[in-house]
Amino acid sequence: MTAWDDDTAQRYADKYGGDASIFEVLNAAGIADGADVIDLGCGNGSALAALADRAGRLAGVDPTPRMVEIARERCPGADLRVAPGEATGFGDGDFDVVMMINVIHHLDDISAGLAEANRLLRPGGLIVIGGEVFSTSMVPEGQDYAGALEAAGFGAVERRDLSGAFITTARKEG
Numbered sequence: 001m002t003a004w005d006d007d008t009a010q011r012y013a014d015k016y017g018g019d020a021s022i023f024e025v026l027n028a029a030g031i032a033d034g035a036d037v038i039d040l041g042c043g044n045g046s047a048l049a050a051l052a053d054r055a056g057r058l059a060g061v062d063p064t065p066r067m068v069e070i071a072r073e074r075c076p077g078a079d080l081r082v083a084p085g086e087a088t089g090f091g092d093g094d095f096d097v098v099m100m101i102n103v104i105h106h107l108d109d110i111s112a113g114l115a116e117a118n119r120l121l122r123p124g125g126l127i128v129i130g131g132e133v134f135s136t137s138m139v140p141e142g143q144d145y146a147g148a149l150e151a152a153g154f155g156a157v158e159r160r161d162l163s164g165a166f167i168t169t170a171r172k173e174g
């Protein structure tokens, strides 16, 4: 899909970086206060900034350096790294929640990204996938990630349509 570089990152941050879908997903996600949260494909940091006053440890990765630069300015307390969602460099079981908002269709390898999300979570940990609803011309594989989540070791998969977005949540089994 989109080739992300510093110019694209700046344009995205200026135009869509505070998109309503991000906050719809966050409001529906049921993230507990004090949870340790990592945002895979954190972009310019909008979701992390919205959680800053109530989360525990906050972290994020994005492979686009300019995105991480902007996110660091907005979320000085978060541990933000330039890395893909498929290989974050964080430790096993470091987090209670993994978020992937408006991002899963950008991954080079969705199965690898979900396996990495599973590795990062503590048992029972929550994965939150969501964002804008795209037509199949944008995401020919669709936006139903239930099968991929189950294959990656998640259970209790639930998808909901929100007013202008979708959310899929699931729990790490074990």
Ligand SMILES: C[S@@+](CC[C@H](N)C(=O)[O-])C[C@H]1O[C@@H](n2cnc3c(N)ncnc32)[C@H](O)[C@@H]1O
Binding pocket: 004, 012, 016, 017, 018, 022, 040, 041, 042, 043, 044, 045, 046, 061, 062, 063, 064, 067, 083, 084, 085, 086, 100, 101, 102, 103, 106, 107, 108
């Ligand atoms: C549409 S933006 C969404 C950013 C942010 N989550 C939001 O909702 O504003 C997609 C993001 O995916 C990032 N991205 C691209 N390939 C990625 C990968 N393999 N792993 C993680 N993020 C990736 C891009 O750099 C970009 O920041």
